[in-house]
Amino acid sequence: MHNKNWNCDGDHCTHESAEIRILPTGGSSNALLCRACFNHELQYRKQRNKELGSAFKFDIPDWYDLKLYDPGS
Numbered sequence: 001m002h003n004k005n006w007n008c009d010g011d012h013c014t015h016e017s018a019e020i021r022i023l024p025t026g027g028s029s030n031a032l033l034c035r036a037c038f039n040h041e042l043q044y045r046k047q048r049n050k051e052l053g054s055a056f057k058f059d060i061p062d063w064y065d066l067k068l069y070d071p072g073s
């Protein structure tokens with residue numbers, strides 16, 4: 001079953017038209033992610049943070065604190 005949301009930058013989508021949020025990735029870069037891909041990314045970040053020094057740790061934002069992506073703007 002193919003559920004790729006084409007507005008999402010991730011590969012773990014579970015719905016073709018799920019809400020997309022903007023996740024800052026550093027500098028002026030962002031990732032556009034659906035909730036499933038966001039959850040996958042945060043699991044990666046949490047695991048990776050265990051191995052990184054405090055100055056290099058990833059931010060762990062809450063889904064609801066991220067800006068909603070509007071593909072029409």
